[in-house]
Amino acid sequence: MVTYIIRRLVLAVPALIFISFIIFMIVKLSPSDPTANLPLTIPPEVREQIRESLGVNEPLVGQYLRWARMMFITEPLIMLEDALCSQDRLPGRVLPDGCWQIVPPDTSRIISYQTRSPVFDLIAVSLPQTLWVVGTSYIIGILIGVPLGIISAYKQYSVTDQAATFFSMVGFSIPTFFTGTMAIIIFSVWTPTDAWWWLPSSYTTTHVVNDWDSFVFQLRQMILPMMVLGLYNAAQISRYMRASMLDNLQQDYVRTARAKGMGERVVVLRHVLRNSLIPVVTVIALNVPAVFGGALITEQVFRVNGIGYQLIQAIRGADVPMVQTISFIFAVLVVTFNLIADVLYGILDPRIRYD
Amino acid sequence: MTDRPNITATSGATPAGAAPMILSDAPRSQWADAWYQFRHHRGAMAGMFCFFAIILFVTVGPYIWTVDPGALDTRNRFAGPSPAHPMGTMQLGQDVMAQVMFGGRISLAVGLVAMFITLLLGTLIGVLAGFFKSLDGILMRLTDLFLALPVLPLLLVIIMLFREPLSQRFGTEAGIFILMVTVIGLTSWMPVARIVRGDILAIKEREFVLAARSIGTPPPRLILRHILPNVLSPIMVSGTLAVANAIITESALSYLGLGFPSDFPTWGKILIDAVQYTERAPWMVIFPGVLISLTVLSVNYMGDGMRDALDPRIRGR
Numbered sequence: 001m002v003t004y005i006i007r008r009l010v011l012a013v014p015a016l017i018f019i020s021f022i023i024f025m026i027v028k029l030s031p032s033d034p035t036a037n038l039p040l041t042i043p044p045e046v047r048e049q050i051r052e053s054l055g056v057n058e059p060l061v062g063q064y065l066r067w068a069r070m071m072f073i074t075e076p077l078i079m080l081e082d083a084l085c086s087q088d089r090l091p092g093r094v095l096p097d098g099c100w101q102i103v104p105p106d107t108s109r110i111i112s113y114q115t116r117s118p119v120f121d122l123i124a125v126s127l128p129q130t131l132w133v134v135g136t137s138y139i140i141g142i143l144i145g146v147p148l149g150i151i152s153a154y155k156q157y158s159v160t161d162q163a164a165t166f167f168s169m170v171g172f173s174i175p176t177f178f179t180g181t182m183a184i185i186i187f188s189v190w191t192p193t194d195a196w197w198w199l200p201s202s203y204t205t206t207h208v209v210n211d212w213d214s215f216v217f218q219l220r221q222m223i224l225p226m227m228v229l230g231l232y233n234a235a236q237i238s239r240y241m242r243a244s245m246l247d248n249l250q251q252d253y254v255r256t257a258r259a260k261g262m263g264e265r266v267v268v269l270r271h272v273l274r275n276s277l278i279p280v281v282t283v284i285a286l287n288v289p290a291v292f293g294g295a296l297i298t299e300q301v302f303r304v305n306g307i308g309y310q311l312i313q314a315i316r317g318a319d320v321p322m323v324q325t326i327s328f329i330f331a332v333l334v335v336t337f338n339l340i341a342d343v344l345y346g347i348l349d350p351r352i353r354y355d
Numbered sequence: 356m357t358d359r360p361n362i363t364a365t366s367g368a369t370p371a372g373a374a375p376m377i378l379s380d381a382p383r384s385q386w387a388d389a390w391y392q393f394r395h396h397r398g399a400m401a402g403m404f405c406f407f408a409i410i411l412f413v414t415v416g417p418y419i420w421t422v423d424p425g426a427l428d429t430r431n432r433f434a435g436p437s438p439a440h441p442m443g444t445m446q447l448g449q450d451v452m453a454q455v456m457f458g459g460r461i462s463l464a465v466g467l468v469a470m471f472i473t474l475l476l477g478t479l480i481g482v483l484a485g486f487f488k489s490l491d492g493i494l495m496r497l498t499d500l501f502l503a504l505p506v507l508p509l510l511l512v513i514i515m516l517f518r519e520p521l522s523q524r525f526g527t528e529a530g531i532f533i534l535m536v537t538v539i540g541l542t543s544w545m546p547v548a549r550i551v552r553g554d555i556l557a558i559k560e561r562e563f564v565l566a567a568r569s570i571g572t573p574p575p576r577l578i579l580r581h582i583l584p585n586v587l588s589p590i591m592v593s594g595t596l597a598v599a600n601a602i603i604t605e606s607a608l609s610y611l612g613l614g615f616p617s618d619f620p621t622w623g624k625i626l627i628d629a630v631q632y633t634e635r636a637p638w639m640v641i642f643p644g645v646l647i648s649l650t651v652l653s654v655n656y657m658g659d660g661m662r663d664a665l666d667p668r669i670r671g672r
Contacts, residue, residue: 015500022504027512169398169659173652175603177610177623178644181630185641189634293507297607311508312611315515323512330505338503 005343012335019331020071024064027324067324070110075120077102078109113319122322123307123329129205130306134295136226138284141233146280148234149241153249154268164238171235176294180228180301187224199224205305225302229294233287240283244276251275278349285341289334389588392664399660402653409650413459424453424620436638445629445639455643458620462602462647465535465621469601470594472540477547478590482578484548485555495552498545506542510604513538514613528619535608535615539601547593554586588665595658599651606647622647 042050085099095101109118145168152164188201200221209215248254249272257267296308303309307326314322393399427449444450484494514534521530558564559582567581606623608614615621620628622643629639 015503018500019504023509023512026509027516169655170648170652173599173655174644174648175606175610175651177607178626178648181626181633181640181644185633185637189637289502289505292505293607296507297610300611308508311511315511316612318515327505327508327512330508331503334505335503 001346004346008339008342012339016332016335017068019335020068020328021064023327023331024067024324025060027320027327028060028063067110067321070108071325071328074107074109078120110321110325112314112322114314114317114322119322119325122310123325126305126307126310127329129304130292130295130299130308133225133229133298133304133306134291136222137229137233137295137298138291140226140230141237142284144230144234145237146241146277148238149280150245150268150273152238153242153245156246161242165242168235168239168242171231172239175297176228176232177297177301179231180224180298183224183228184301202303203305225298225304228301229291229298232294233291236287237280237284240280241276244279245272248272248276278345281348282341282345285337285344288337289330292330292333389661389664393660396660396663398656399663402656402660405649405653406657409459409646409653410463413456413463416456417453420452420456422450422453424449424457445632445636451625451639451642454620454625455622455646458622458625458643459646459650461532461615461619461621462605462623463650465532465539465605466598466602466650468532469536469539469543469605470597472536473543473597473601474547474590474594476540477544477593478551478583478586480544481548481551481586482555482583485552486559486574486578486582491552494548498548501542502545504542507604507607510538510542510608511611511613514608518613527616531615531619535605536601539604543597543600543604547590547597550589550593551586554589555582558582558585588661592658592662592665595654595661599654599658602647602651602654 081095081099081102085095110120111117112119112122115122148164148167152158152161155161184201187197187199191198201224203221203225207214207218207221209218254267254272257271258264262271292308295306296311298304299306299308300312307329311323311326313319314326445454480494480498484491484498517534518531521534524530525533564577564581567577572581605614605621606626609621609623610627612627614624625643626640626647629636629643633640
């Protein structure tokens with residue numbers, strides 16, 4: 001198992017490098033000019049100087065290597081510095097005494113064209129928001145989807161099953177931006193503002209929870225975005241759960257368990273459920289790219305300041321370094337979850353041996 | 356199922372009452388059998404009627420409801436649904452129903468063309484990987500790599516970057532249409548390739564392929580005449596999923612502001628343009644949204660029914 005994990009990790013590295021190269025090249029080869037959005041009054045020679053300072057005139061491979069060095073070496077080391085140091089940085093990115101300065105303060109970092117600040121400072125603020133939205137919606141999806149799948153498989157063709165199947169069909173057919181907009185219409189627009197079931201239509205990311213009222217506010221503003229993405233996840237998960245349960249319920253070991261006189265609860269919840277969860281776990285992990293795509297839209301609908309929202313802003317502003325970095329972070333997340341899926345599969349299913 | 360039809364017809368898949376009929380009549384074909392199954396899948400039939408109704412609505416509709424989608428009627432801004440405007444009017448008094456009919460043509464066209472590209476690419480790569488052992492490794496690694504790509508961010512980036520040059524070459528609408536269907540096709544062929552490869556690996560070892568090979572059938576004809584017809588059913592099921600996926604992706608891209616221009620509306624574009632008027636005119640959001648959802652839902656139900664009808668092993672799931 002350990003060798004398998006190591007082998008997968010080693011294989012993930014070239015894949016990620018290749019993906020980073022593809023993303024870099026797509027963005028770079030496009031006929032977009034970083035100075036295109038600047039005022040027309042800027043004379044051509046100044047424009048040329050700006051391009052020079054952004055480094056867009058260098059050969060492509062050189063640019064890629066420079067970006068890769070910053071992406072894979074400088075930025076992780078700076079994160080390490082931050083992790084080791086408990087105090088705030090002094091101006092000019094100098095660390096206070098007693099901290100280990102690994103990267104010299106004047107090393108160049110990936111700088112956003114829009115804000116002129118390091119891309120990773122922006123990402124450090126927005127990535128937790130995205131992971132929070134995706135994580136919570138997954139938990140909601142599992143909490144609704146797994147029981148629903150179990151019930152509808154156990155009572156196949158019953159009214160409950162038909163209703164649950166219809167729900168999951170509807171759930172993954174309706175795009176999240178429509179469910180989100182409808183939820184806003186119903187709960188924020190049509191509902192009187194003083195009603196207890198009124199919910200805010202946008203998400204305030206700077207909100208700090210420090211007492212009961214602010215906690216209630218946080219809970220209220222979370223409900224709509226989490227439910228929209230959560231229901232989408234629940235629809236997917238319940239569908240896979242049902243199919244997997246149906247496969248297992250017809251197996252011989254279920255008949256054996258019943259023949260031994262075990263209660264239905266033990267048969268279904270212990271024997272069948274455990275075996276059915278195995279494929280569902282992989283499917284859940286393999287669905288992560290789709291969920292991040294859904295999160296991107298949900299963030300846009302509810303104005304959550306996550307990396308999806310940042311990506312859209314960067315795309316609109318032709319902010320090349322930001323777009324490259326965020327797309328690559330999405331790729332890293334996807335590859336990581338695929339890896340987790342494979343490893344979990346091996347741990348959960350003793351029949352699978354990788355060595 | 357890949358065997359000759361009369362064998363499937365007498366196996367347990369068909370109801371017992373139909374069995375004696377087969378003995379006397381000419382053998383039913385595999386497709387007639389599948390159609391029989393499909394007809395008895397309630398969801399699939401409902402989906403099919405719904406889908407054809409929507410297609411009629413957007414193709415024949417504009418000839419019956421002859422209102423110009425761009426016609427302005429500033430006295431009737433934000434008018435609710437009424438006999439004169441069954442789906443209400445928009446911010447400048449445009450008729451929502453006429454807009455939705457024209458928008459649907461584009462949305463459905465994107466869905467269908469992107470599906471063809473997806474199936475073509477997926478089948479081609481799946482066939483090459485499954486049939487030629489030397490290509491298998493590299494093509495499957497490529498598929499894995501594409502599966503690891505973050506599709507939606509990448510689509511956004513590609514569309515942002517290439518819409519201008521393509522618009523200049525082919526005109527705004529045609530340029531974006533070509534770009535849209537190509538990128539959706541390029542980023543969604545992977546599941547099709549995997550399924551096709553898996554099936555071909557199994558079929559390749561069957562006796563009829565060996566027989567065809569031993570009489571000297573060249574590989575291209577072997578693939579086209581003997582192998583492809585046997586993987587047609589999973590490809591068709593993938594096709595329905597691809598239509599649904601393409602329609603949703605197109606509307607999501609429009610929603611994020613990277614789709615067709617405003618004077619060339621698709622359902623997603625009408626919806627996003629209407630979001631700011633949600634309070635005054637919710638019908639502007641509801642009708643295009645319901646049509647997107649209904650189309651995708653009916654296509655998904657058709658796919659479900661097709662899978663049940665074409666694969667006897669999972670009938671009744």
